[in-house]
Amino acid sequence: MKKFFLVLGIMILTFVIYIFFINTNGFKIVEDAIAVENLPDSFDDFKIVQFSDLLIGSTKSVEDLDSITQSINNVEPDLIVFTGDLIASDYELSDEEVQTIKDYLSSLDCSLYKYAIIGDNDIDNIDLYKEILNDSGFILLDDQSTYIFYGDKTPIKLTGITNANKISDALYIADELETFYNIVITHEPDNIEAIAEYDVNLVLAGHSLLGQIRIPFWGGILKKDGANIYLDHHYKVNNTDMFVSAGLGTENVNIRVFNKPTINLYRLQKAN
Numbered sequence: 460m461k462k463f464f465l466v467l468g469i470m471i472l473t474f475v476i477y478i479f480f481i482n483t484n485g486f487k488i489v490e491d492a493i494a495v496e497n498l499p500d501s502f503d504d505f506k507i508v509q510f511s512d513l514l515i516g517s518t519k520s521v522e523d524l525d526s527i528t529q530s531i532n533n534v535e536p537d538l539i540v541f542t543g544d545l546i547a548s549d550y551e552l553s554d555e556e557v558q559t560i561k562d563y564l565s566s567l568d569c570s571l572y573k574y575a576i577i578g579d580n581d582i583d584n585i586d587l588y589k590e591i592l593n594d595s596g597f598i599l600l601d602d603q604s605t606y607i608f609y610g611d612k613t614p615i616k617l618t619g620i621t622n623a624n625k626i627s628d629a630l631y632i633a634d635e636l637e638t639f640y641n642i643v644i645t646h647e648p649d650n651i652e653a654i655a656e657y658d659v660n661l662v663l664a665g666h667s668l669l670g671q672i673r674i675p676f677w678g679g680i681l682k683k684d685g686a687n688i689y690l691d692h693h694y695k696v697n698n699t700d701m702f703v704s705a706g707l708g709t710e711n712v713n714i715r716v717f718n719k720p721t722i723n724l725y726r727l728q729k730a731n
Contacts, residue, residue: 483518483709486720488530491693491702493661494730497639501610505727508536508569509644511543511665514580514708515560516550519720524563527707527722534724536569538607541597542665542704543578543646545588557591564595571607573597576619578646578666579685580710600644602629606636613639620645623653630657640727647685648703655696662701663725664689669705672716681712 495502508531513519531539545560546552552560567573575597581588592599600619607615616638618629623645630641641659648664655662667686670679679690694701705721 483713483715483720486527486530486707486722488534488724489692489705489721490724490726492726492728493700495640495660495727496730498727498729499611499613499639502615502640502727503729505538505609506534506536507538507540507642507663507725507727508534509540509542509663509665509702509704509723509725510707511541511646511704511723512578512668512706512708512710514544514547514706514710515552515556516547517708517710518713518715519708521552521556521559521563523707524560528563528566530722532566532568536724537609538571539567539569539573540644540663541573541575542644542663543576544580544665544706544708544710545578545591546580546584547708547710548580548583552587557587561591561594564591564597567595571609574605574617574619574644575599576644576646577601577621604630604632606632606638613637615639616641618643618659620650620654623647623650626650626653626657630659648689648701649685649687651689651694651696651699651701655699659699662699663704663723664701665704665706667703668710668715669703669718671709671712671718672714673718675717679718683710 575592602621602625604618607617642661643654643659644663647666667690670690671681673679704723707720
């Protein structure tokens with residue numbers, strides 16, 4: 460009888476570890492409040508949702524977009540950003556899957572705009588990626604900047620970085636309006652090394668999957684080009700805050716350890 464309960468206990472423990480610490484299914488919403496000096500009243504509690512690294516064809520499928528889009532819409536974001544890697548580079552979508560992706564991404568709703576950048580896996584399917592984004596109402600920022608106005612004369616500047624060598628050009632906008640906050644979205648977190656040299660307040664990145672396999676009190680262990688240094692969720696580099704999403708899919712090894720897939724919610728709030 461003791462052996463039975465021992466075996467049962469081991470089975471239950473194994474099941475719990477798999478469900479909560481190793482399983483790649485599902486996701487959680489991680490929320491961060493970001494204190495901003497001189498935040499205009501109209502932007503107080505401004506909500507930005509970031510989702511990243513879907514890598515459809517890995518551990519996330521087209522069908523998973525149902526719960527993902529519903530969860531994003533439930534938080535009623537003001538701005539949505541996708542920080543790259545929509546499709547696993549070795550996965551070929553059917554025409555039906557392409558249309559389903561467009562339908563789900565089109566259903567994403569926010570009070571302002573939906574933006575996206577190019578990830579390393581997107582380059583292998585760049586024409587299809589651009590088609591999906593365009594047909595889904597996303598604006599691609601490919602080494603480009605734009606202004607985000609929200610009931611106030613002073614906007615946020617939003618820049619999408621594809622190539623770290625083009626940061627200076629990407630940050631340039633001809634009319635150069637005064638801004639109170641500058642945000643950069645980039646796929647590879649190691650780009651912060653170059654970005655932090657400029658007047659940037661916030662960087663949102665993906666790609667690293669936070670090391671995919673994380674060891675408690677140690678951190679992520681799987682490194683790759685563009686994510687060799689920054690494998691945790693938050694960093695302060697010079698005067699720039701960077702948040703890195705754990706992403707939703709997987710890459711190379713279809714497993715996550717102590718690293719549940721995430722959708723990220725950021726709230727801009729007045730600094731005390």
